[in-house]
Amino acid sequence: MGLQRVAGWVKPVCVVFGMVLCIGAASVVPAERPNIVFIFTDDHCQQALSAYDDSRTATPNLDRIAKGGMRFDRCYVTNSICGPSRAVIQTGKYSHLNGFKTNRDTFNGDQQTFPKLLQAVGYQTAVIGKWHLKSTPQGYDYYDVLQGQGPYYNPPMLTAGPDGQPVKREHTGYTTDIITEKTVRWLKEARDPDRPFMVMFQHKAPHRNWMPGPKYLNWLDDVTIPEPETMWDDYSGRTQSAAAQAMTMARHLNDRDLKLTGSGILNAQQRQAWDAAYGPKNKAFLKARESMTEKEIVQWKYQRYVKDYLRCVRSVDDGVGVVLDYLDEAGLADNTVVIYSSDQGWYLGEHGWFDKRWMYEESLKTPLMIRWPGVTQAGSTNDDIVSNLDFAETFLDLAGVPVPDEMQGRSLVPLLRGQTPADWRKDFYYHYYENPGAHDVARHCGVTDGRYKLIHFYALEGKPIDDWELFDLQKDPNELTSVADDPAYAEIRSRMTERLTQMQEMYQVPGDTIQPVKRRRARN
Structure with a gap:
């Protein structure tokens, strides 16, 4: 048996009478390729990250990624909605080519994706948390994912059973914490320490309906969050579409969003803590509402909505800190690229809205922070136009894998090295x-x-x-x-x-x- 070096890996090659008969992949020997930890949230906007904007909240653990690496200020999404954004990341192709244009679609996992290409060169691959593509994950050595959107508490999750088919397992607890615990457990116990890995650590939070974890139910109660300057926008300066939407805080946040009605997903212990936190606050509001103006009611809705959103972000930030601490403790941090992003931006009251979808700035831009120790300058920023279309190509480039011609983005590796190519996109x-x-x-x-x-x-x-x-x-x-x-x-x-x-x-x-x-x- 001979050895053949393929893209930085040594693969066994069966040679008989001087002829190559087969190429095996069972005994790959890793070169010094970086591990990849991709941290992903749902609906997390730049203005709710203190690395971008510290006027609303602090996210000290997420900020560690920016402080130790590069913050991208113009990361645009191709299609500002959850599932389609995830399909773009898997494939490196726009929605019309990967077949997933709306959340009603089902992702065709048979097509080429970046995790399959990483697997082919010996990377261990895992996706844990929110998947939201309907089909069973392909290209992953391990998956443990929420069903659909997933609830904030006590989530059923799907993982591969003994026969390789997905099985549902029930869990008790706060979903953000459960996803964090599963990710750390995989890093500690399930991966092969002699091989590089790529893990997608993906949260439901801070997606609607913004249910905080037990630790933060009363956090921010004594704080008034500043209102955005465009909160009272009347849409008079744009076409009919801006006014035709159904995402205003004034008319479209419902009682469940605002925690004025209960949720059936909580067990008795969780319900007790929940009612203790929200009961007195709701009682005070319902009493005061009788004499409040319409503007004052919208202002109350804004405070309730944004605080719950930020409470969900706070639990994500805690979980990111746990994973970053583990990388440090295990001696993995120096050879691990940590990437943080979200599926798109979000409206925290700008234009009077919640949700996303628009090409307007707040939902077109998504956070992107990347830490690559020894390569990317700590605390640096980048103003080039980059995109979730570039993520798959970046993962492949980090692993030394050629980027397929059918992918439509470009690797961010040159930018991470501080060298923007002369032909980088201008629009x-x-x-x-x-x-x-x-x-x-x-x-x-x-x-x-x-x-x-x-x-x-x-x-x-x-x-x-x-x-x-x-x-x-x-x-x-x-x-x-x-x-x-x-x-x-x-x-x-x-x-x-x-x-x-x-x-x-x-x-x-x-x-x-x-x-x-x-x-x-x-x-x-």
Whole structure:
């Protein structure tokens, strides 16, 4: 038997009479490849991370990643919604090519994904926590995932049984803590210490309906969270789509979101702690509501909603600290790349909203912080346009695996080394598909270069529309007034429209959404 070195790994090769007959993969010998810990949350926005914005809360453990590595300030998502974002990360391809455009879809796990490619070169792969792609995870040596969205307490989870088929196991406790405990247990007990690993440590939090853990039920009770400056936006400066949505705090947060009604997922002990925390607060509000103005009620809703959201984030931050501490204690930190991100951004009252979906800044941007000891400068920041489209390519590049041509993003490794390629992207394409659907956000696509943003809304409530918005982010960072029809921006609009068409062709977007853009360009 001979040895063949393939991309940094030594694989046994069966040689008979000078002919190569087979290549085995059972005895791979690791080179000094980094381990990868990918920490992922659901609906966590930059403005709820103190590494980006310390006006609302502190996230000291998450901040450790930024302080020890690089914070990316312009990480854009291709499609601002949970499942589609996860499918993009698995495949390195836009939604229209990976087949998962809305949360109603089911991910085709038979297609090529980055964990399968990592497995092929000897990496141990695991995904623990929120999966939200409906199909059974493929490409993972170990999976232990929530069913669907998963509850905040006492979650049933799916893992492979003895026959390889998924089995459901019940759990008691707070979901964020359970996911953290499972991740640390896998790192300590289940992985092969002689092989590199990639683990996806993925939380449900802080997804709706924002149920805090027992430790933080009363945290922030004595604090008033500042209101965002756009909280009372009336949408008068944009097209019909901005006003047609169903995600305002004033009208669309329900009693379950606001903890004014109970939840059946709690056991008796959990219910006792819950009622002790929320009972007195709810009683005081219901009594005061009789004399409150509509504005005061919205202000109360904002405080309740944002505090519960931040309480959920706080438990995530604790869990991240546990994992980072373990990497230090086990001597793994120096050879482990730690990546933190979320599936998209989120509205913490900006424009009067909760939720995501829009190409507007708060939901287009997602947090991204990466720590690579000895390579990435500690405490550095990056303002290049990067994306969740780049994550798969980055994981592969870190492992020394060639990036397949079909993937549409680019590895962030050069940026992590402080060397932005001269041909790095200068603009970015976005596309949201889920309408009709939850929250009534119109289907739209668009392009941004960080200074200007052009958005085309092309379907609302199942009917075609042809609405355009253009923003000058330097003069109007809150995107309150579209200048799409301002003669002073005619040349910029024409240029951005041309670029939108080019990017749709480059990314192979189907013609039914390219065509309206071409028709509009012809009229200008």
